[in-house]
Amino acid sequence: MKIFIAGSGKLASAILSASISFPSCEVQKWETDFATTNEKAIVVHAGSGRQLDECIAFCKKTGSIFVELSTGLSTENMEADFTLIVCPNTSILLLKTMNMLKLYGQYFSKDKISIIESHQSAKQSVPGTAYNFANSLNFPANDIQSIRDAETQLNEVGISAEYLGKHAYHKIIIEDGPDQVIIETKVLGHDSYVNGVKKIINAVLSNSFEKRKYNVLELIDRNML
Numbered sequence: 001m002k003i004f005i006a007g008s009g010k011l012a013s014a015i016l017s018a019s020i021s022f023p024s025c026e027v028q029k030w031e032t033d034f035a036t037t038n039e040k041a042i043v044v045h046a047g048s049g050r051q052l053d054e055c056i057a058f059c060k061k062t063g064s065i066f067v068e069l070s071t072g073l074s075t076e077n078m079e080a081d082f083t084l085i086v087c088p089n090t091s092i093l094l095l096k097t098m099n100m101l102k103l104y105g106q107y108f109s110k111d112k113i114s115i116i117e118s119h120q121s122a123k124q125s126v127p128g129t130a131y132n133f134a135n136s137l138n139f140p141a142n143d144i145q146s147i148r149d150a151e152t153q154l155n156e157v158g159i160s161a162e163y164l165g166k167h168a169y170h171k172i173i174i175e176d177g178p179d180q181v182i183i184e185t186k187v188l189g190h191d192s193y194v195n196g197v198k199k200i201i202n203a204v205l206s207n208s209f210e211k212r213k214y215n216v217l218e219l220i221d222r223n224m225l
Contacts (some may be wrong), residue, residue, distance in 0.1 A: 001055050002039065003201060006030035006055050007047030008168065011069060014190035015046065020198045022205060024043075029057065042065050042204055044197065047124075059083075069197070073111040073126030080213040085204070087216040088128035089168070090196030091187045092225055098132050099220045101172075101183075106135035111176045113139050118157050118169040130170055134200055137172070163188040199225050 003025050005015050016029055030043065034191060035054045040062050045056050046069040053069050053222045056075075059066045069090060078087060083105040089095055115137075117130035134141045145170075153159040159167050172183040187193070200216065203224040 001025050001205075002041040003027045004030040004034060004043045004055075004060075005043055005078060006038065006043060006045045006051045007070070011190060011193060012046040013053060014194050015044070015197055018050075018194045020201075022193065022201060025205070033198070034058065038062055042201060044069065044201070045075075046070060061122050066122055066175060067197075067200060067204065070125065071131075072126040075130075075213075078213070082211050083209045085200070085209075085216055085219070086174075086212045087200065088132050089147065090200060090216075091168075091192045091195045092199055092220075093192075093195070094129065094185050095216060095220050097183065097185060098118060098129065099134070099217045101133060101136040102217055103221075105138070110172050111174050113137050113175075114145070114173045115139060115143070116145045116171040116173075118153050118159065120166070120167060121148045121150060122165070123148070130166065130196065133170065133172060141175065159186075159188075188192075 001024065003022065005012050005027065020027060030051060031056060035058045038134055041064045043059055043064055044067045045052065045055055052073060055066065058064060059082045064222060067086065071088055075084060076117045081171055113116060115130055117127045119127060127144065130144050131141050147157060151166050153164055157169055159169060164187055168184045168187040174181045203219055206223055
């Protein structure tokens with residue numbers, strides 16, 4: 001089976017350059033010409049959306065599985081008649097934290113909450129993980145504090161200079177009067193994401209999926225990751 005990586009950004013390039021391999025599979029960069037083939041495959045989309053329609057059409061035609069790594073695209077809200085796995089994040093440890101809050105976030109409905117997120121200044125897509133945290137905690141997404149200033153990231157958030165160009169930081173503060181719980185996550189560089197993508201693809205290869213949309217947290221909940 002072929003595994004196509006669609007996209008030309010940093011994450012897609014990191015996946016392709018990592019030389020990850022799978023038994024009886026070939027990892028290739030997605031090209032428009034592949035859309036005319038009829039061979040079932042796995043399509044991993046990590047792009048801006050320029051190739052999205054042709055990748056979706058290919059998956060519908062061939063029964064291929066589509067793994068969405070980008071956020072803020074139509075795949076987040078569409079009703080899929082093919083196997084679509086939406087991944088707002090691919091750091092497995094972070095995904096487990098997200099799933100924990102999805103299951104138990106309602107426990108904090110009466111508490112004061114704040115959410116802070118920081119990413120590299122070049123990030124233009126929506127902060128999908130922060131939005132996911134907000135949804136689980138019934139927190140208004142518009143109230144999320146986003147940091148893109150390098151000086152603030154370096155001196156206040158604690159991101160080292162070498163990772164200012166690629167990091168994901170989240171801080172959730174839950175308060176009940178003088179009591180406070182802080183959940184802080186930090187992912188530096190691409191290695192964690194690439195390793196997570198490899199585990200997600202292994203889960204796809206090892207399990208059966210219906211023709212519908214899945215959130216990657218469902219895979220966590222089903223102990224596939």
